[in-house]
Amino acid sequence: MEPEALSTASAPGRCERRLSGCGIRPTAQRVRIASLLLSAPQHLSAEQILASLRASGARVSKATVYNTLKLFASHGLIRQLSVDGSRAWFDSNVDPHYHFHDLASGALIDVPVPEVEFSRLPPPPPGTEVAGIDLVIRVRKKQ
Amino acid sequence: MEPEALSTASAPGRCERRLSGCGIRPTAQRVRIASLLLSAPQHLSAEQILASLRASGARVSKATVYNTLKLFASHGLIRQLSVDGSRAWFDSNVDPHYHFHDLASGALIDVPVPEVEFSRLPPPPPGTEVAGIDLVIRVRKKQ
DNA sequence: TTCCTTGCAAAACTTTTGCATTAAA
DNA sequence: TTTAATGCAAAAGTTTTGCAAGGAA
Numbered sequence: 001m002e003p004e005a006l007s008t009a010s011a012p013g014r015c016e017r018r019l020s021g022c023g024i025r026p027t028a029q030r031v032r033i034a035s036l037l038l039s040a041p042q043h044l045s046a047e048q049i050l051a052s053l054r055a056s057g058a059r060v061s062k063a064t065v066y067n068t069l070k071l072f073a074s075h076g077l078i079r080q081l082s083v084d085g086s087r088a089w090f091d092s093n094v095d096p097h098y099h100f101h102d103l104a105s106g107a108l109i110d111v112p113v114p115e116v117e118f119s120r121l122p123p124p125p126p127g128t129e130v131a132g133i134d135l136v137i138r139v140r141k142k143q
Numbered sequence: 144m145e146p147e148a149l150s151t152a153s154a155p156g157r158c159e160r161r162l163s164g165c166g167i168r169p170t171a172q173r174v175r176i177a178s179l180l181l182s183a184p185q186h187l188s189a190e191q192i193l194a195s196l197r198a199s200g201a202r203v204s205k206a207t208v209y210n211t212l213k214l215f216a217s218h219g220l221i222r223q224l225s226v227d228g229s230r231a232w233f234d235s236n237v238d239p240h241y242h243f244h245d246l247a248s249g250a251l252i253d254v255p256v257p258e259v260e261f262s263r264l265p266p267p268p269p270g271t272e273v274a275g276i277d278l279v280i281r282v283r284k285k286q
Numbered sequence: 287t288t289c290c291t292t293g294c295a296a297a298a299c300t301t302t303t304g305c306a307t308t309a310a311a
Numbered sequence: 312t313t314t315a316a317t318g319c320a321a322a323a324g325t326t327t328t329g330c331a332a333g334g335a336a
Contacts, residue, residue, distance in 0.1 A: 025310070027316060046300080061318040066301060068316095085225035087300060100267065103274060111265050120260035121280070124243065128282035131246060135278050137264070139271035168335075170291065189326080204293040209326060230325060 011035070022075045029060050033068050037078060041093040043108040049090075083108060083136060098135035111137065154178070165218045172203050176211050180221060184236040186251040192233070226251060226279060241278035254280065 015034040019026040032053055037044060044052075050065045069090055072078045081089040083101055089108065098111040116135060124130050158177040162169040175196055180187060187195075193208045212233055215221045224232040226244055232251065241254040259278060267273050 025315070027310070029317070059318090063302080063319075064317055070302095080228070082225050082228035085223070085228070085231050088228050100265075100271075102268070102271065109268060115263065115265035117261065117263035118259065119262035120258065122243075122254050122258035124280070124282045125245070125252060127285055128243075128245065129285045131281040131283040133278070133280050135276070137267070137276050138274040139267045140274040142270055142272045168290075170335085172292075190324095202293090206294075206327080207292055210291090213327095 018077070022077065024071065024075060029058070029064050030068050030071075032058050032060065033065065034072070034077070037072075037090065037092045039092075041091075041110060043081065043089045043091050045087050045089055047087070081108070082134075096132075099137070101136050101138050103138055103140045111135070161220070165220065167214065167218060172201070172207050173211050173214075175201050175203065176208065177215070177220070180215075180233065180235045182235075184234075184253060186224065186232045186234050188230050188232055190230070224251070225277075239275075241280070243280050243282050246281055246283045254278070 012031050012035055015031050015038060016026040018038075019030055019034060024030065033049060036049060036052055046062075046065050046069055049069070050060065050062055053060045053065070069078065069080075069088075073080045073090070076094055079091040079094050081091050081099070083089055083099070084106065091108075093110060096113050098113070098116055100109040100111060101107075102109070155174055155178055158174050158181060159169040161181075162173055162177060167173065176192060179192060179195055189205075189208050189212055192212070193203065193205055196203045196208070212221065212223075212231075216223045216233070219237055222234040222237050224234050224242070226232055226242070227249065234251075236253060239256050241256070241259055243252040243254060244250075245252070
């Protein structure tokens with residue numbers, strides 16, 4: 001019986017239920033990955049997740065981390081970002097939103113949808129429809 | 144003496160001058176890569192460039208293609224795109240513009256700046272300024 | 287000569303896959 | 312017991328690097 005004194009949105013129990021609700025079997029590794037990633041809006045790489053899990057004593061393999069992230073993304077639990085080409089970033093915020101990308105630190109910062117307004121957008125090519133809009137505002141140190 | 148009957152913007156002679164103008168020594172391989180890439184607005188991967196060059200009889204190594212693309216990008220001759228995380232795409236159009244990304248075919252289509260208008264953008268984080276805006280409109284087959 | 291560039295191969299990284307073992311229902 | 316998930320290692324794909332050889336100035 002685990003103490004749930006600090007019952008966050010991603011406490012193991014909640015994560016388990018959330019995975020089950022998606023038809024994903026809530027194995028130990030999956031629940032740990034979900035607890036880590038879904039605890040707050042954040043952007044993590046597969047390697048960061050693996051390192052963090054192992055640092056906290058979990059037994060997880062690299063393959064399981066990658067497979068699990070792909071699985072979560074396919075169920076809409078997380079979102080995979082292509083920001084800098086060096087590696088994939090996994091975003092626990094799946095609500096529509098955009099990003100600042102700090103070129104100096106590599107940091108990603110969420111930009112809520114209402115902070116961006118398009119007064120004009122091109123019509124999609126014939127026979128296609130818009131599936132999503134990715135907006136990355138690159139920022140650098142001033143001066 | 145090469146016939147320049149079809150004198151395009153990227154005929155070898157022009158490319159040579161353009162490279163020299165950037166302080167880049169116009170070696171045979173660099174001129175061939177520039178001729179290929181700068182002949183028209185397009186999006187190519189390093190592997191596509193290598194294959195195309197070899198198909199046309201050029202002697203080029205993979206390392207030289209990668210090094211040359213990085214060199215060109217650092218001089219603003221081309222632009223490197225992070226669209227799908229699988230590999231880098233090199234865009235010969237360095238004027239500001241955006242992209243459609245066809246999720247079915249992987250194709251990239253340029254969107255001219257005037258076709259997009261922002262009526263609201265968030266202020267960059269304190270101490271930073273906007274260095275650029277990357278907009279990718281993902282499109283899929285209708286219905 | 288001197289410096290820069292190239293090619294090749296190997297290395298480095300990220301991500302995927304095959305398969306025997308283990309855990310979940 | 313039956314099916315699915317995990318770990319490990321190896322493979323695959325992209326990009327970078329070390330270094331000897333070649334080419335330009």
